[in-house]
Amino acid sequence: MRWVRRTAAALTVLSAAGSTVAATGASGPYAAPAPVPALSAATLDARFAAAARDIAAARTTAVRTGDEDRARALAAFLSPGRRFLAFDPRGDGRAVEVFGDLRGADRIAVVVPGADNALANFDSVKFAGGGARALYRRMAAEAPSARVAVVAWLGYRAPATLGPGVLSADRAESGARRLAEFLGGLARVNGDARIALLCHSYGSVVCAAAAPGLGGVPVDDIALFGSPGTTAGGVADLRTSATVWAGRSSGDWVRFVPHVRFAGLGFGTDPVSPGFGAVRFDAGTGPHSGYLKPGSAALRNLALIALGHDSEVPRA
Template sequence: MPSVRRTAAAVSVLAAAGSTAAAGHAEVYAPPTPARALSASALDARYQATGRDITRALATAARVHDTGRTRALSALHGADRRFLSFDPRGDGRAVEVLGDLRHAHRIAVVVPGADNSLANYDSPKFVGGGSRALYRQARAAAPGARIAVIAWLGYGSPSTLSAGALTSGRAEEGARSLARLLAGVHAVNGRARFALLCHSYGSVLCGRAARRLAPLPVDDIALFGSPGTTLRHASDLGTSARVWAGRSRGDWVRYVPHVRFAGLGFGADPASPGFGALRFDAGTGPHSGYLMPGSLALRNLTLIALGRDAEVAHA
């Protein structure tokens, strides 16, 4: 317990310093346009409205000489990219669709962990780049499969060096947003089955969201690089979905104490036999490498996304 308290104190100091620095920057980006509720008939209008929001944010970035944001938004502005939502304020939020959402039989939602932002969104280590690698792998593994992938940066991803990364507060907020998203996507496509692929702090979020998602057709929840879910056992998630867990042998998260005390920490290790998840082989890569092209973790996560659980290599 003392190690948790010392860690919490250290990151609280870092978080306070970061907040003070951030306060010196005026917010210049406009909020997104109020969006229509998701439905099959409103989907294209939603894509178009979000595209206009990205265009407006890109113009703002150019006007204020925000070179980092200009570079990131220029990539998101591509004609072949479609977003269900986008918010340029702060570190930013974005929910991107890869594939045909209306006609998919399987929809994989990638839920990222800490340190995700618009600035690094397209990096292969983060949610946009990782989701594209997953979609390409799925298309290669099953060319005829009707699969869509959603890259979901739909919550305030905490900084690793912050108090938020030690508590479930951001996960609670994100769980509500994720439940709203999946309910909306289910309204667009009532036939598709869902798989949630939840990395690092995103696995805390999925743990908090699982019970809310119980009425929806979620077949699989994969927790990888997880510090814990705040729950003691996979059955405590309150879901009928298959619960998977994997941790690569090069992942530093194995050193995180699996305790929960006074709201700090995330409890039991999902990759341990006692948690009761189906354990998949996540290979040897680093914490940020699960969705890297060519990795064993990507192969197995793609099979989970496709619903081909019999082919997943177990740990």
């Protein structure tokens, strides 16, 4: 109990210190996105077009206000062939990008990122968009004839690593509601596809919070990697029929995070611990930000999970 109290006290201090960092962030003069129709097969193209208009408007604002990092990122978003289902430039921003054909896919992977994800770094392989692109290419390489799609889902307000939000599940719970709504729409776009949720770091907290409410969505696999914990005591608490996977690379600093939950801080049981009950997969030796890096063991094994090739996934 003494160790638990000390850990909780340390988390509280970090939370207070982080609030100073968070307070320095500015949302900028960006307008709210235009209303869009609910996601379905019939509205897919309208959603793509609406997001493109909002991205163009936000880029104009970024250029006008001298927000150079945002302007560069949004210019790349407008490159030919890129398609976004949702976009919101306010704050650090939200974006949902699609790789592949959602309507025709047999397997759809949804990448749910963790802390520090923002529009300005979206295309880095360390973050949502760049990692999802690398996953899509790896899935195509592993199964050239398979019909696959990948979604980079930065559809929630990701906390900052040095901010207070990263120490509690508050943002994960609000993100989980958004994720469940999105997955319901994805099922309306393509009711035949099987879905895999690939959830990194704080994103694993989001996925775990969403899992109990996904009974009507065809989610076959939930992979938790680089996870600090999920607030769940084990797989049974997720109340899902999906296969739950857990992996952590040997170079990931998250292994040093205390697996406690006290006074609303921390995330509890380690998903890679035997008691959690997940299927442990080999996540390689890379750093916390390297799971979706091209050429990594973690990327290959996550691609196999997303493809439904369970028997080919090396266990840890």
